Amino acid sequence: xxxxxxxxxxxxxxxxxxxxIGIIFYFVILHNDSEKHVxxxxxxxxxxxxxxxxxxxxxxxxxxxxxxxxxxxxxxxRWALTYPVSIFIYLCLWPVFTRLGDKPWSILDMGLFLAFTxxxxxxNAMITLMHDSVLLYEHKLHSELELSRLKAANAxxxxxxxxxxxxxxxxxxxxxxxxxxxHKDTQIADTYIVHMAGFLRASIFHxxxxxxxxxxxxxxxxxxxxxxxxxxxxALVCTINLPEETLKKFSLPSFSLQPLLxxxxxxxxxxxxxxxxxxxxxxxxxxxxxxxxxxxxxxxASTNYGLANLAERYRLWSGDEIIIREDSNTFxxxxxxxxxxxxxx
Numbered sequence: 001x002x003x004x005x006x007x008x009x010x011x012x013x014x015x016x017x018x019x020x021i022g023i024i025f026y027f028v029i030l031h032n033d034s035e036k037h038v039x040x041x042x043x044x045x046x047x048x049x050x051x052x053x054x055x056x057x058x059x060x061x062x063x064x065x066x067x068x069x070x071x072x073x074x075x076x077x078r079w080a081l082t083y084p085v086s087i088f089i090y091l092c093l094w095p096v097f098t099r100l101g102d103k104p105w106s107i108l109d110m111g112l113f114l115a116f117t118x119x120x121x122x123x124n125a126m127i128t129l130m131h132d133s134v135l136l137y138e139h140k141l142h143s144e145l146e147l148s149r150l151k152a153a154n155a156x157x158x159x160x161x162x163x164x165x166x167x168x169x170x171x172x173x174x175x176x177x178x179x180x181x182x183h184k185d186t187q188i189a190d191t192y193i194v195h196m197a198g199f200l201r202a203s204i205f206h207x208x209x210x211x212x213x214x215x216x217x218x219x220x221x222x223x224x225x226x227x228x229x230x231x232x233x234x235a236l237v238c239t240i241n242l243p244e245e246t247l248k249k250f251s252l253p254s255f256s257l258q259p260l261l262x263x264x265x266x267x268x269x270x271x272x273x274x275x276x277x278x279x280x281x282x283x284x285x286x287x288x289x290x291x292x293x294x295x296x297x298x299x300x301a302s303t304n305y306g307l308a309n310l311a312e313r314y315r316l317w318s319g320d321e322i323i324i325r326e327d328s329n330t331f332x333x334x335x336x337x338x339x340x341x342x343x344x345x
Contacts, residue, residue, distance in 0.1 A: 014053025086124035290332035
């Protein structure tokens, strides 16, 4: 993103500086009884400062068309041009000051020549110093904005990569299950395809969004749940106890619930006599996903596409951590619900 000069702010600063110095100049010469043109001298002093200030801004605008305001060339050319211009401005004001003072003007008056040349140099140094403070502040704001955008882009890229890990993993398992179902019952396999298509359609639709409403997350989970019920029958029991208000009011990072159910299925052994019972409840501002613990005797190789994936995506997008609790009978994951109005931060 190209950095722009804060022209309006620089010009306002020039006006402020001219007014302050003009007031000081007015009170200084007010006590000089010999001066009859106090207001005129004050206005000319303010005019000189304004002209130098606007000249500095104009030169910067011209240079910024070809050079970066942060480059050394920009600083060099700015200083090389503004000092001669400011001296020229004050030398042009010299005759006006002289005539107001009822004194004859002569270009050979070296004392006044040096005085007005020095005034141009001093005023330009003051103007450039004040303008530099504004530029430095703008540079800082620009750098912070660029840094925040880079962080957001990095988080977005990482989040997308993590999300894209889920679909191939899910699709591989789903196709293996579908193959087995077609060998047993083609009608059930057709039903399985319908729910798989619904899940994939929803996942593609939400692929670009980092956060989705809790209602959409539950709908996405429902298709996945139906696929697993076809696969495991009554051995899998999943209860979702969430009020309608909660579904519409809160959001979650996309693909938050499905990996948790998949994780429970993957790491537990269950039968119709000893089913896997998964419950999804709300406690205050957190979503609790819990299941009875019936760990498989054989260790299952983990690809970190479940809890680790969700924990990293949740940290990247919301800044919060998921809470995992486990005892001898229960395993639970607690996720803080995001309010819809904050879901695009």
